[in-house]
Amino acid sequence: MNITHPFCDQDGDKLREECGIFGAINAPAAAPLTALGLHALQHRGQEAAGIVSYDGAEFFARRGNGHVVETFSAAEALAELPGFMAAGHVRYSTTGGAGLRNVQPLYADLASGGFAVAHNGNISNAMTLRAELVGRGAIFQSTSDTEVIIHLVATSRYPTMIDRLVDALRLVEGAYSLIVMTPEGMIACRDPLGIRPLSMGRLGDAVVFASETVAFDVTGAEFERHVEPGEMIHVGFDGKVESLRPFLPRRPRPCIFEHVYFSRPDSIYDGRSVYAARKAIGEQLAIEAPVEADLVVPVPDSGVPAAIGYAQQSGVPFELGIIRSHYVGRTFIQPSDSARHSGVKRKHNANRGLVAGKRIVLIDDSIVRGTTSLQIVEMMREAGATEVHFRVASPPTAHSCYYGVDTPERSKLLAARMDVEPMREFIKADSLAFVSIDGLYRAVGAAARDNAAPQFCDACFTGDYPTALTDLSAATDGAAQLSFPVGKVA
Template sequence: MTGLSLDLYGDTLREECGVFGILGHPDAAALTALGLHALQHRGQEAAGIVTYDGEQFFSERHLGLVGDHYTDAATLNRLPGRMAMGHVRYSTTGETVLRNVQPLFAELEVGGIAIAHNGNLTNGLALRKRLIAQGAICQSTSDTEVVLHLIARSQRSGSADRFIDALGAIEGAYAMVAMTRTKLIGARDPNGIRPLVLGDLDGKPIFASETCALDIIGAKFVRDVENGEIVVAEIQKDGEITIESYKPFKPKRERMCLFEYVYFARPDSVVAGRSVYAARKNMGRNLAKEAPVEADVIVPVPDGGTPAALGYAQESGIPFEYGIIRNHYVGRTFIEPTQSIRALGVKLKHSANRHEIEGKRVVLVDDSIVRGTTSLKIVQMIRDAGAKEVHIRVASPMIYHSDYYGIDTPDPEKLLANQYATLEDMCAYIGADSLAFLSIDGLYTAVGGEKRDPKKPQFTDHYFTGDYPTPLTDLQDRGKNDPKQISMLREAV
């Protein structure tokens, strides 16, 4: 490929992936494709599906979107069987190449097994080095492959027991689905950082990252897979499906990632019993209480800021308008050889609705600010459209720390909150008339109804607070001889 690449999403947070699996249904592959389509927002770089027809496993893995590869009958006909699982991926570990696309599959002593994973292992590199030193041959750079090696080397009998044994060695965040010849297995890490739900379609069990994947196929929500729980659904010889639950690890408090509510989950999903849409509107309401401003119009930065902007408008009484129109038909990367066209990158994705902006005092509501580069371009775009004033309100706290659980975040020194000493300096950089962020307590009450308990935080919130819920083994290993890394670790852990 030639030309210059312009990443239109370079100043956003990106999730690693979404998982889906179904057991015992004659349309397993097609339903999995639909489920992955509903989870496309969690990863747009690649998608894969594995099925089993009672005799052998079949795999289709592709770079690109679900709709680019899994909508035609020819592809689905290559995926026969009554059990299937799939994965959509955004890479935070490993290159964007076909060998890293999940589900990963291996033939083991106990039979074939496919595995897919949402999250990130914070000791994945340490485990990989140990496994390679012991003779393991790795075919990918994905941390998910480490789990396959651990399963293969387990001395326990049976695929489910080996899977549980492997999970005991890993650290970090994971919502994982595995499939054997007779079983579909779902598992969440002991802290429950990443979401995973159990659903049902005509008596056939389903695992999915979010409830929206159940809704698209008409399945019913059964319950959340609990933190630290492994759920094993198995087809017996008589065709009956049994479901068993295991909790082999030391109990810990559930700490769902707050960014599932702020940004990642689809607004129509319910995560840990909480409506994502309602939580985001509550964030806007609390933001209006904490940071009021005299203005003529509330404008969301689409699409993430829309529910919060609605909440802000309803609480403040200031009219809500779509002052920015998003172009949904721009891909992740726009290829164009000239600098003059590349400089228009933000306008490829967003354009100002001049009629609703010109001559007005505008409040822009966004879900988060990472580097701030997109914010300053949007502020300038709104000013160019004739706004009298531009105020920025952010429906989450300032991001000070990097994430190591499956969110693609910059190094700490590249985050806006760490580049400027004061809020006023940040505001001047962005070019707004005022800038305010939602407080951590404002976010907590919007999602859970109670303020943050500093001794026992109810959620995973390290990107705001530096309170990491698990050891960061790989980061610690990298920082042993690096004073800069060591300093960062002391602040973070």
């Protein structure tokens, strides 16, 4: 169901969080506030952005491909979105692929009135539900899994909108954080496992919701609390906030990769500073995989906090041995056919005067396909490094994600095909080590992993999926027919 995003590093050699959502109700200028919040969440999706607003009588929508500033920077663009309630979405494409018809928030006129939804996550039985709905006569306008929720709400026979939404969500599996707008107010909710993040804040009389707390910092809102797993929060136009718990309680499994890479380091996730967690991962990595070296060098920018932690714990000096260009974007045009530099060299350059003659410890957040890691190691050697040791601030990524992360198919994940020593040979490093799964858990403030009852969703490392994978099983006619088994499914 996931597709590789066309503008990923190289051939998709990074895991990509697929969506960021922001919503505001009872705000004097809800759409401009939402656009600012989306800008803070731009790292969660850079393919397209959309905002839907409501002025008490009508819903208004504007969507566009590209970054938030490309669609919502002009005053006239935001003037098209009047009202005191708005929800927005930034995305890469997972289920459904690219195209304006899939840009969220999705909107529909239901019998009970307008209904707009912004969704972060992935519904792992969307194809099965869609086939059933189409068989009953439903007509879909997009190829997004999120539209399945709209159809389920529209066909529910319960009397109130909240009950219809609950009825719909009880039929879906997978991960979702939702911001829903109706003529009665705004509803925010997380799936019972809390796989994808969602937080609530306040700005004066306005209540705001966002995928990450950094959006509150940027908009001036005050972080109030995280939306709890399985919680549904309804905010009315009278300012009343109602918390509902309509689902059977389950042991939460928030995504641990938010700590490793997805969230901005200045966010708070699962009650812990992301920056502090990443530093702690680096410290743990230094304890588990020390090496004699002269410099600790981060792969920018995602490797920086872990590299600081590694350096502080090991006593090896931290230095910026790789300089990143912040001006290489998806519209980069090569000056000529003969100037065929790799994506890595366009984006990163060795600090040659610093690394020449040195033993280097490279710190990165993950290894996905391994192609970028290989090129960075080679770049260090070309710059004169005498030894290049690679340390990774996460366990080996050996399994695909089906919960809203753009992951290559499992056969293309380096750790699915190789053990650590062959991986080291592939990337041509002098040594290679990953933080252990227990070390990762400890670094983010948890006890060592309870294999019988894991505290996080860590399926990309362990293959221990917290939900059924109905569509995957249907598409492959059982995991046994896959070239690479999907792993344990809880």
